Amino acid sequence: GSGAHVAALVIGTGYGGSVAALRLAQAGVDVHMIEMGKAWDTPGADGKIFCNTREPDYRSYWLRTRTKAPLNYFLGFPIDRDIPRHTGVLDAEEFAGITVYQGRGVGGGSLVNGGMAVTPKRENFPAVLPSVDPAEMYGVYYPRANAGLGVATVDPAWFETTACYQYARVGRKHAQRSGFPFVFVPDVYDWDYMEQEAAGSVPQSALAGEILYGNNYGKKSLQKTYLARAAATGRVTISPLHRVTSVAPAGGSYTVTIEQIDTTGAVVTTKTVTADRVFFAAGSVGTSKLLVKLKATGVLPALNGEVGKGWGDNGNVMCGRANHLWDPTGKLQSAIPCCGIDNWTAGGAFAEVAPLPTGIETYASFYLSITDNPNRARFSWNASAGRVELSWQTAWKQPSIDMAKSIFDKINAKEGTIYRTDLFGVYKIWGDHLTYHPLGGAVLNKATDNYGRLTAYPGLYVIDGALIPGNTTVNPFVTITALAERNIEHIIAADL
Numbered sequence: 253g254s255g256a257h258v259a260a261l262v263i264g265t266g267y268g269g270s271v272a273a274l275r276l277a278q279a280g281v282d283v284h285m286i287e288m289g290k291a292w293d294t295p296g297a298d299g300k301i302f303c304n305t306r307e308p309d310y311r312s313y314w315l316r317t318r319t320k321a322p323l324n325y326f327l328g329f330p331i332d333r334d335i336p337r338h339t340g341v342l343d344a345e346e347f348a349g350i351t352v353y354q355g356r357g358v359g360g361g362s363l364v365n366g367g368m369a370v371t372p373k374r375e376n377f378p379a380v381l382p383s384v385d386p387a388e389m390y391g392v393y394y395p396r397a398n399a400g401l402g403v404a405t406v407d408p409a410w411f412e413t414t415a416c417y418q419y420a421r422v423g424r425k426h427a428q429r430s431g432f433p434f435v436f437v438p439d440v441y442d443w444d445y446m447e448q449e450a451a452g453s454v455p456q457s458a459l460a461g462e463i464l465y466g467n468n469y470g471k472k473s474l475q476k477t478y479l480a481r482a483a484a485t486g487r488v489t490i491s492p493l494h495r496v497t498s499v500a501p502a503g504g505s506y507t508v509t510i511e512q513i514d515t516t517g518a519v520v521t522t523k524t525v526t527a528d529r530v531f532f533a534a535g536s537v538g539t540s541k542l543l544v545k546l547k548a549t550g551v552l553p554a555l556n557g558e559v560g561k562g563w564g565d566n567g568n569v570m571c572g573r574a575n576h577l578w579d580p581t582g583k584l585q586s587a588i589p590c591c592g593i594d595n596w597t598a599g600g601a602f603a604e605v606a607p608l609p610t611g612i613e614t615y616a617s618f619y620l621s622i623t624d625n626p627n628r629a630r631f632s633w634n635a636s637a638g639r640v641e642l643s644w645q646t647a648w649k650q651p652s653i654d655m656a657k658s659i660f661d662k663i664n665a666k667e668g669t670i671y672r673t674d675l676f677g678v679y680k681i682w683g684d685h686l687t688y689h690p691l692g693g694a695v696l697n698k699a700t701d702n703y704g705r706l707t708a709y710p711g712l713y714v715i716d717g718a719l720i721p722g723n724t725t726v727n728p729f730v731t732i733t734a735l736a737e738r739n740i741e742h743i744i745a746a747d748l
């Protein structure tokens with residue numbers, strides 16, 4: 253309730269926030285987590301908590317009246333549709349030059365993501381987090397994160413025979429025929445459950461095309477891993493549909509202002525609590541927006557000048573290829589990707605072979621590439637508009653397109669195929685308008701010290717993707733989790 257005092261307040265319930273909550277609670281600290289999205293623990297009228305990708309309804313998008321699907325066209329026709337405005341699970345947050353997709357709800361991005369759980373190659377790590385000792389990460393914190401998240405890889409024998417990975421096998425064949433290294437990619441999906449889905453013995457989730465708008469069964473989201481363990485300590489409470497708007501110094505502790513919202517997004521009431529420690533875990537965008545606003549409006553004026561800087565898109569770019577009729581990708585496609593092309597070292601991309609779970613044969617191979625895009629944007633406060641803006645420009649994706657082309661031009665030449673031009677608009681090849689992987693804005697050892705402390709304000713910490721300077725060379729959440737494990741261990745030992 254309003255006026256309460258808490259030892260530790262965590263803003264956001266994604267990867268960074270969940271790690272912080274669990275480890276603080278295990279150390280005997282009472283933790284209150286504030287989450288702007290819903291709890292996602294109650295089924296709708298159809299008996300399901302989340303809606304299907306093929307039938308987006310009120311549960312799909314965060315406060316929109318029309319869907320904004322990442323692939324917004326098919327065969328040249330727009331596929332977006334009207335929906336009731338609701339605090340749905342996927343936010344398509346629009347900045348001037350890029351749409352940033354993020355999860356909203358208890359579990360953050362783990363609710364909506366593909367679950368691809370990738371540890372960067374050790375040789376690439378110095379570029380990912382230059383101030384962090386690789387030996388401690390690869391010796392202790394990556395293994396701890398992988399164990400805590402429940403990471404595993406598809407059974408290779410099952411992969412070879414199941415209809416639902418026909419699309420991945422076609423992707424592999426084409427990659428290998430052009431000489432590109434092909435890798436299995438670990439995931440937090442329960443692979444035994446997926447095999448039972450294929451056998452028809454359990455309700456389908458990955459095999460029903462569930463992705464983007466939540467996953468009803470097989471994915472081990474944070475609600476099933478870190479947050480379940482945090483709840484079991486008895487020291488963690490979560491307030492969903494509560495949004496932090498301010499964190500202000502108050503004589504050694506902090507006054508946190510929180511708006512409670514209803515499912516239309518309307519503010520129901522505004523509360524304040526005081527907290528000895530506040531952990532910013534609102535995601536790269538959420539944390540950056542809060543810190544930039546609080547610095548610019550004089551609430552936290554001593555935050556340093558690095559706040560808001562160093563934001564990157566993890567080099568995300570998407571494309572599709574049109575296969576020949578003798579290379580069908582299958583009308584049954586697991587919505588959980590399990591493999592990709594690892595051409596990073598050669599300057600190309602880490603490209604996942606992604607599903608197009610439309611339920612019909614598309615003869616398309618679809619890829620999400622992660623590339624070494626060097627561009628970095630910054631968040632700034634627009635005082636007259638009263639909002640935080642991001643300086644990213646759409647043209648800054650060109651290096652990513654060029655890197656992805658170095659792979660897919662070669663595959664197309666070898667296979668005698670062409671790019672699909674009907675997935676992102678009318679005659680548009682590249683999905684260069686979005687990212688799923690926002691990173692940075694409060695970079696480790698720049699905006700914070702080397703453990704995420706906002707040193708001008710003792711007791712304030714950043715512990716999420718905002719710490720990572722724009723690129724992880726692979727999908728980011730294992731690195732976000734491992735870094736949070738490293739930082740919270742140090743903070744508990746040194747500060748508590």
Ligand code: FAD
Pocket residue numbers: 263264265266267268269286287288289353354355356357358359360361362364365366367368369370464494495496497533534535536538539542688689690716717718727728729730732
């Ligand atoms: P988040 O997980 O974003 O959590 C932040 C939380 O804070 C959210 O729940 C948000 O609602 C809440 N919040 C924000 N502002 C406030 C506020 N002011 N008050 C209260 N609460 C607030 N990564 C991978 O590694 N593998 C994948 O396969 C993968 N696939 C993806 C697919 C999609 C469609 C998307 C959108 C992302 C994907 N990602 C993937 C990215 C991954 O989900 C993110 O990198 C990760 O969730 C970021 O973790 P985080 O802890 O920084 O923040």
